[in-house]
Amino acid sequence: MFKRQLCHLEPFRTPRTLQNPSNPSEPFFPMFSGTYLFANIPVRIFSIYEEVQLMCADYRTEQEPEVEVSTTDEELEEEDKLSDEQRVLEGLPPCKFSKPYLETLTVYRKIATAFLERSVLLMHGSVVAVDGEAYMFTALSGTGKSTHVRLWRKFFGERAVMVNDDKPLVRIGGERAIVYGTPWDGKHHLSNNIAVPLKAIVVLRRGLENEIHPLTVQEAFPTLLQQSFRTEDPMVTIRTMQLLSKLSKQVGLYELHCNMDLEAAEVAYQGMNE
Amino acid sequence: MKLKYNFAIQEVTDFWAAVPVGKDARRYRGVMSLNESAKDMMEFLREDITEEQLVQKMLETYDVPEEQLRHDVAELIQKLREAEVLDE
Numbered sequence: 278m279f280k281r282q283l284c285h286l287e288p289f290r291t292p293r294t295l296q297n298p299s300n301p302s303e304p305f306f307p308m309f310s311g312t313y314l315f316a317n318i319p320v321r322i323f324s325i326y327e328e329v330q331l332m333c334a335d336y337r338t339e340q341e342p343e344v345e346v347s348t349t350d351e352e353l354e355e356e357d358k359l360s361d362e363q364r365v366l367e368g369l370p371p372c373k374f375s376k377p378y379l380e381t382l383t384v385y386r387k388i389a390t391a392f393l394e395r396s397v398l399l400m401h402g403s404v405v406a407v408d409g410e411a412y413m414f415t416a417l418s419g420t421g422k423s424t425h426v427r428l429w430r431k432f433f434g435e436r437a438v439m440v441n442d443d444k445p446l447v448r449i450g451g452e453r454a455i456v457y458g459t460p461w462d463g464k465h466h467l468s469n470n471i472a473v474p475l476k477a478i479v480v481l482r483r484g485l486e487n488e489i490h491p492l493t494v495q496e497a498f499p500t501l502l503q504q505s506f507r508t509e510d511p512m513v514t515i516r517t518m519q520l521l522s523k524l525s526k527q528v529g530l531y532e533l534h535c536n537m538d539l540e541a542a543e544v545a546y547q548g549m550n551e
Numbered sequence: 552m553k554l555k556y557n558f559a560i561q562e563v564t565d566f567w568a569a570v571p572v573g574k575d576a577r578r579y580r581g582v583m584s585l586n587e588s589a590k591d592m593m594e595f596l597r598e599d600i601t602e603e604q605l606v607q608k609m610l611e612t613y614d615v616p617e618e619q620l621r622h623d624v625a626e627l628i629q630k631l632r633e634a635e636v637l638d639e
Contacts, residue, residue, distance in 0.1 A: 362577060366577070366580070494563065494564045494565070494566075495563075495564075495565075495566050495584050498563055498568055498582060498584065499581070499582040499584075502568070502570065502582055503580065503582075507576075509572065509573050509574060509576060509577075510572075511557065511559045511572040511573065514559040514561075514570060514572045514576070515559050515561050518559070518561035518563060518568055518570075519561060521563065522561070522562070522563040522564055525563070525564055526564060
């Protein structure tokens, strides 16, 4: 489908700002580059493989980049190890991913790191907007975030618009938190390039009955932190916690126990709009 | 005794959150929520310290009855032991 559609890519040129991280004295020649607008920040991506550029095509911008990211083969190897460790922690079997896919992860990790100081946080969750306000459902992988959000789309029909099914960006610090669609949108590729005020974050648990109640910040915080971007760098963790602290004051926090009936969407919405 | 991991400690709305950082972050996945005095005790526990020394340090900082402080210190240490984040 994407056969050599290079028209959206910038003409190749050697970026002067880049150095080869593994050997600074040698010139560095990334294969592909393009500039994209994520959470209203223009980002230039230099990549070894084409896939990440194609994936981001809907977010292309003509603006001058504020952030530049690039990858090396060594970093992709490291990403492979990291994603295996992550899967083991989540109780999933290790899996061999392709280099182009690993590059999409490395690129997003770098963007997320650069965005932290710009008050934009990468979170793991499924986000749907109804009547212009967004609801984020978060939980460990496999709990059923995407399944629950599918119920919202079924229940609300055209009133529900998908923001992002997996890894949205949240801008924190303005009057309201704003959630943005991104091309890192899960295995069903559900997302739109839109920005919507974030009304609530819902911690999802499986249950027999459908029930929703508010959480205190202290109750919600462990899940919020676990489902937010952070690295081994202590300063990154501190920054993430600072942003989550602000975010917690700007959105409703809830816990939803739910089954897979359509009623689950109705109960959740009513509980947050009384 | 001292903390087994390097913790990042940050004020979050009306409490303090402590999480291990660095390589350690991968091994311990929990988040501890602390009040202000427990946060200060965690700071002292970054260095090797006895329970008695910790009580004395806290007495220098907080104007509360010694008995209350001994109880709070013992309670936090118990919590840290249960979370298996203390080297003794």
